[in-house]
Amino acid sequence: MHDHARPTPDTPFPAARTSDLSRLAAAETARIEAAAGAPVKLSRRLFMGAAGLTLAVALAPRASRAQDAAGAAPGASLSAFLDIRPDGTVELRSPFVEGGQGIHTAMAQLVAEELDLDIAAMEVVTAPAGTDYQILGGMRMTGGSSSVRGGHMTMRRLGAAARSMLIDAAAEKLGVPAGELTTRPGEVAHEASGRALPYGELAGAASLGEVPADVTLKQDGFRYIGARVPRMDLRDKSTGKARYGIDSTVPDMLHAAVRHAPRRGMAPEAPANQAEVEAMRGVHSVHLLPDAVAVCAERWYLARRAVEALEISWTEGEAERPMPADFSSAAFRQALDAADGESAEAEAKGDALGALAGAGTVIEATYTAPMLVHGQLEPPSAIASFDADGGLELNMPNQAPEMFQAAAAAMTGLAPEKITVVSPGLGGFFGRHFPYADSNPWPQAVTLARATGRPVKVLWTREEEFLRDAMRPVGHAKFRAALDADGMPVALAADLVGEGPTGRWWGAPPGKDGSAVEGVTGKPYAIPNVRVGQRFVANPAAIGYWRSVGHSMHDYFYESFLDELALAGGKDPMALRRALLADNPRLIALLDAVETLSGGWRPGPYEMEGTTRARGLAMASPFGSEVATIAEVSLDAGQVRAHRIWVAIDPGSAVNPSTIEAQVRGAVALGLSQTLLEEVVYEGGEPLARNFDMYQILSRDMMPAVEVAIVESGAPMGGIGEPGLPGVGGAVANAAATLTGVRARATPLINVDFTSQG
Amino acid sequence: MKLTVNGETRDLDIEPDTPLLWAIREELELQGTKYGCGIGMCGACTVMIDGVATRSCVTPVDGLESAEITTIEAIETDPVGARVVEAWVKHEVAQCGYCQSGQVMATVAMLRENPRATAEDAAYAISNLCRCGTYNAIDAALADLTSKA
Numbered sequence: 022m023h024d025h026a027r028p029t030p031d032t033p034f035p036a037a038r039t040s041d042l043s044r045l046a047a048a049e050t051a052r053i054e055a056a057a058g059a060p061v062k063l064s065r066r067l068f069m070g071a072a073g074l075t076l077a078v079a080l081a082p083r084a085s086r087a088q089d090a091a092g093a094a095p096g097a098s099l100s101a102f103l104d105i106r107p108d109g110t111v112e113l114r115s116p117f118v119e120g121g122q123g124i125h126t127a128m129a130q131l132v133a134e135e136l137d138l139d140i141a142a143m144e145v146v147t148a149p150a151g152t153d154y155q156i157l158g159g160m161r162m163t164g165g166s167s168s169v170r171g172g173h174m175t176m177r178r179l180g181a182a183a184r185s186m187l188i189d190a191a192a193e194k195l196g197v198p199a200g201e202l203t204t205r206p207g208e209v210a211h212e213a214s215g216r217a218l219p220y221g222e223l224a225g226a227a228s229l230g231e232v233p234a235d236v237t238l239k240q241d242g243f244r245y246i247g248a249r250v251p252r253m254d255l256r257d258k259s260t261g262k263a264r265y266g267i268d269s270t271v272p273d274m275l276h277a278a279v280r281h282a283p284r285r286g287m288a289p290e291a292p293a294n295q296a297e298v299e300a301m302r303g304v305h306s307v308h309l310l311p312d313a314v315a316v317c318a319e320r321w322y323l324a325r326r327a328v329e330a331l332e333i334s335w336t337e338g339e340a341e342r343p344m345p346a347d348f349s350s351a352a353f354r355q356a357l358d359a360a361d362g363e364s365a366e367a368e369a370k371g372d373a374l375g376a377l378a379g380a381g382t383v384i385e386a387t388y389t390a391p392m393l394v395h396g397q398l399e400p401p402s403a404i405a406s407f408d409a410d411g412g413l414e415l416n417m418p419n420q421a422p423e424m425f426q427a428a429a430a431a432m433t434g435l436a437p438e439k440i441t442v443v444s445p446g447l448g449g450f451f452g453r454h455f456p457y458a459d460s461n462p463w464p465q466a467v468t469l470a471r472a473t474g475r476p477v478k479v480l481w482t483r484e485e486e487f488l489r490d491a492m493r494p495v496g497h498a499k500f501r502a503a504l505d506a507d508g509m510p511v512a513l514a515a516d517l518v519g520e521g522p523t524g525r526w527w528g529a530p531p532g533k534d535g536s537a538v539e540g541v542t543g544k545p546y547a548i549p550n551v552r553v554g555q556r557f558v559a560n561p562a563a564i565g566y567w568r569s570v571g572h573s574m575h576d577y578f579y580e581s582f583l584d585e586l587a588l589a590g591g592k593d594p595m596a597l598r599r600a601l602l603a604d605n606p607r608l609i610a611l612l613d614a615v616e617t618l619s620g621g622w623r624p625g626p627y628e629m630e631g632t633t634r635a636r637g638l639a640m641a642s643p644f645g646s647e648v649a650t651i652a653e654v655s656l657d658a659g660q661v662r663a664h665r666i667w668v669a670i671d672p673g674s675a676v677n678p679s680t681i682e683a684q685v686r687g688a689v690a691l692g693l694s695q696t697l698l699e700e701v702v703y704e705g706g707e708p709l710a711r712n713f714d715m716y717q718i719l720s721r722d723m724m725p726a727v728e729v730a731i732v733e734s735g736a737p738m739g740g741i742g743e744p745g746l747p748g749v750g751g752a753v754a755n756a757a758a759t760l761t762g763v764r765a766r767a768t769p770l771i772n773v774d775f776t777s778q779g
Numbered sequence: 780m781k782l783t784v785n786g787e788t789r790d791l792d793i794e795p796d797t798p799l800l801w802a803i804r805e806e807l808e809l810q811g812t813k814y815g816c817g818i819g820m821c822g823a824c825t826v827m828i829d830g831v832a833t834r835s836c837v838t839p840v841d842g843l844e845s846a847e848i849t850t851i852e853a854i855e856t857d858p859v860g861a862r863v864v865e866a867w868v869k870h871e872v873a874q875c876g877y878c879q880s881g882q883v884m885a886t887v888a889m890l891r892e893n894p895r896a897t898a899e900d901a902a903y904a905i906s907n908l909c910r911c912g913t914y915n916a917i918d919a920a921l922a923d924l925t926s927k928a
Contacts (some may be wrong), residue, residue: 120875121873121874121875121876121911122874123874251868251871252871252873254873254876255867255868255871255872255873256864256868257876258873258875258876258879259864259867259868259872259873259876259879259883260811260851260852260854260855260864260883261809261810261811261812261850261851261852261854261880261883262811263873263876264810265813265877267810267813267814268810302794320801320805320806321801321805322797322798322801322805396910397875397877397910398813398815398821398823398875398877398878398908398909398910399813399815399875399877400814400815446875446876447875448813448875448876448877449875449877449910449911450875451910480814482817483815483816483817483818484817679871683871683874683913683916686912686913686915686916687874687911687912687913688912689912690909690911690912690914691910691912694912712816712817712818712820713816713818713820713821713908714818714820718908718910719912720906720908721901721902721905721906721907721909721914721917722902722903724912724914724915726915727915
């Protein structure tokens, strides 16, 4: 059970092995745009602007419908994506999974725009596993804030191609030249004769036509792109009708509940009371797994009751990554701090080390951030069902169907095409549902389905989830910077100590693992001498991607340290950033926007509504977007309370402003939650918190009012799902420092005594 | 034992210590009510028992034989419930949606008690967690609801 989920060299997504997943989408956007003959710096302004500009997009190899099914390039097969039904409704099979980020609606907007269809006639489902859907440079995932920026051109081409084929079919039916035809939402019209044919009546004939090699995309008069289109799932999600993995069923399935070894690497011994438990109501069977016990039953609550009744002794077992019995998060932090191995260079300009050696004023600081669980409210589940021919269907929350298909093929020895992956709507994800070996329940479901000969659905309790989640890694950064006689930073060196998820799961070596350094690398400030490196130290825990990945902590480190430099150099934090960005009009405009949104830069402290407040500023450049964040905080019984948070975000161009605002507000909530509250503490190789009682997350009474300004600079489209998060920690910690004089160099802030100097 | 859910009484062959959540989800096959933590912390399992918002994951069915239980599936049959749903849709509250059955149930129960409840009232009365961070949108929906009360 331990060799299943690690991708092998044969798996079909080699492009991701050494590069940051998040960069793939940007690369794919550039590739599509380059293929289209359009400038790589394609912007919405470009195709919304000048009249007469034609943007022709190659729709992959010219292929008839028959050929289309066999071996078209990803994103080129119309039949894989679109089904225009006789009643005029259209099913779109989305490469991306819906988990609240509004991606199904965004995909529908893009297709409906070009197809010329009322979006109410569209239904969006998540596509099955298949090469057709690997449209992000040959891979597919819902993550890295890559779906819209990486998929928008594909969706528009598909809509435009379908419209073109419907027009051709109408031309034949009406006996008029295609050039005399136009479309109105849902129908092809011949204005000269006043005749019109609905899409539903044309779809059959159109499907026999040729897929056009080139299509022309709309350049203006957008109906849906850039519009506040309400998300399509709102009513179902407000009335309990939305369905998630936890609600999935297949006929004749057994329910399984598990108990994991309290420490990874331990194995269960045969339970003393196994026979007794097997006789409990509804119980089908008891199973010993390599690092867990499982009970299969006719109901999940009966399985859970039984598995908790098992008397288990745990002994040392075998695991690919056993957790040392003496592992503690506190000791691990000390080990990271003491590590003195090589620092692999990740980013360099000028001669930072030389400049530091000769500098008069050197500022040093160490920042750290703890491991976190994802805490998505839907606990993981998976159904495995084998059919009579040995084929396997896996129905489970996932952000990357083909990756799970490949992992399941590796575990079972089945050919990938014998494995069907069903991807239900996600009850939150935040990076939780990538293949993380034994941090996912599906291998247990496969084992139990084989053992029982019936389909099995495994559902983890929150407690079992907290034992096996692939956590946000520990972040640890050592900074040094030199100031010149005017107090301006002239050199900055940083070592990020630890391990990133892209190194863990995709083999990216230190120095090339963006997830381990991003947010300290990629900063836009004009500091002439910079060196950022990764000092690799393996993390014994299971680690994974957590919303905004390395940015979730590294931008907090950097932006806090930058405020320390401002203080040491006698500069105002806003003024220092403006000086360091003087040659960057896009970011000066972003600072202007956040300043305006917040009513003017006002660091404080000042009195308001009976509290003393201060504001802090932070910037971030995550996932192709740019963000500037201001937070307003006070102290409430010694703890930081955030009252208001203002975010200006520049994603280049916007497809759905409502979704962007919702995503930014949500990202701010998660960013604030981890800044103030969250921390996974290990002692004796075991996590102390097993549920939300001991692992506090942001509640309603702690939520600040979040205001969002969207700036469309026309730069290449950036991501949306994650970029709202990275600015929060720095803005809050900087505000708290201005308020109290206490510089918080570790999160969560709940552990910091802000009254010591204030 | 007998259980009356959404006005319908059913005879169920279950143990008295069965959590109400699982009787609803697995025996009655009403899946709009969610399991999130199992210890009454997150509120995804919120239902109404005789009009009172209750964490069904930590509520045994024992003693509920004469109770009127309402789940999200019946919420629009209640006038307050129908208004709350409309406000939730209008303000585009849901993201992943997993907690929203519970959020809607808790809000309906609160508004039936106090039709003019403010965001501040709600922050104390409703402890349902939302990992997507929809709290601002929930407050906007609530303000809309109470401004018309």
